[in-house]
Amino acid sequence: MVAHIRALSSLRFAGAAAAVCVLAACSSGQAPAAPAAAAEQTPAAAAQPGAGPNTASPVPGELDVEAQGTLAAPEQAQGAFTYNPQLAPPGAQLDAEIDGDADSTGVSLEVTGMVPNRGYAAHVHAKPCGATGADAGPHYQNQVDPAATPEKPSSDPAYANPQNEVWLDLRTDANGAGSSEVEVPFTFTDRRPGSVVVHEAEMTMTGPGQAGMAGSRLACLTIPPA
Helix, strand or coil, X not given: CXXXXXXXXXXXXXXXXXXXXXXXXXXXXXXCCCCHHHHCCCCCHHHCCCCCCCCCCCCCECCEEEEEEECXXXXXXXXXXXXXXXXXXXXXEEEEEEEECXXXXXXXXEEECCCCCCEECEEEEXXXXXXXXXXXXXXXXXCCCCCCCCCCXXXXXXXXXXXXXXXXXXXXXXXXXXXXXXXXXXXXXCCCCCEEEEECCCCCCCCCCCCCXXXXXXXXXXXXXX
């Protein structure tokens, strides 16, 4: 009987001691230790490749950009250049807009202040404008003519055509204003267009050996990066 009482007393003492330990931990601000398995946590999402709101890539081809400029001499130009003041007068306004979709692209060009009642051939080119008309490089081509060189631009109708390039030929009215709008069956992906160039010819040529030709470069409008 005495042994039984002593055993009960020991159990009560042990339980009281455990409770004291728990209370002591709480009063010190320390939580009881978590089970070891809980320490194995999944790495934070921020550490995972591609995580976060700023990692999404733009949709290929959906290029939406607008370029505006007032023609000025190359030494004064800020994105809009005239190389022939008589046919592309300083102060004339050029406005180009590109509106890309999933599988096609709309491109428009508006001009004001140009020579009245005159045709102008115009095309999208591969490079930005510069001090000379040549700086804009060749016509932008969706499928690049493998036979073309810097010295001999593409003139093969299989490549130099309004379905593989962007032709924006227009005619001005009595006030020197004109516009052109086209839709091409391709999109701008890894290669972005650099500029729109206005040429001396009133219409772009289409025959073999002449396709895409339009005379000297009168003016140029740089297309800003998307």
